[in-house]
Amino acid sequence: MAYNEKILKDDNFRVFLIGSGGPFNNEERVASCIAVIAGGEFFLVDVGPGTYRIVDIMRLPIPHLSKILLTHFHSDHIGDLGEANMMSWANGRTKALEIYGPEGVEKVVNGFIMAYEQDTGYRIAHHGKDTIIPEASTPISKTIKFNDKNEKKLCFEANGLKVYAFQVDHSPVRPA
Structure with missing residues (x-):
């Protein structure tokens, strides 16, 4: 599949509103997700149900997805986490996907790892270790801990891009 990889190489800061729907099905909108491409990085903020399909349809450079930031753990914000991890890996991602979120993110990530464990094995057997990198299939959770409610925390920094998290009510x- 041809993905638009050129947008990773320019100096633009790109934001794509992938989904703005809520927790209930909506025939016009999928659940919460924002895609960001800046500083050579491609990451998502939330991955609600249906959002991976839209990312794929838009031909965003899914093999280069490096991070997902989860704002909180409602199902309409995390429902496509497993699909985004699995399909970005099956389409050529070569490093483990980093999943950032508040306390509890490790439990969420481990649940998706467990749910997709058999499929991961099937894909390795089908495609072969020369085609896909087994070690890149397992996402890494990155917990963002806050000491007080007005604090902002640096999640990551890359090529001049700095991404911060802060708490909301x-x-x-x-936490959220």
């Missing part, structure tokens, strides 16, 4: 959801 999404009661009764904590």
Whole structure:
């Protein structure tokens, strides 16, 4: 499949609103997701159900997806986490996907690893270790811990791009 890899190499800061739907099915919108391409990085903020399909249809450079930032753990923000990890890897991602999120992200990531464990094995057997890199299939959780509610935390920095997280009030959801 041909992905638009040229947009990784220019100096533009690109933001794509992939999904703006809520937790209930909507025939016009998929759930929450924002794609960002800047500083040679491609990452997603939230990956609600249906969002991976839109990323693929848009021909965003999915083999270069390096990070996913989860704002909180409602299903309409995490539902396509497994699909985004699996398909970016099956399409050529060569490094483990980093998943950033508040406390609890490790539990969420480990759940998706467990759910996709058999499929990972099937894809390695089908495509072969010369085609896909087994070590890149397992995402890495990165917990963002806050000491106080007004604090901002640096999630990552790459090629002059700095991405910060901060807390919001999404009661009764904590942390968010």
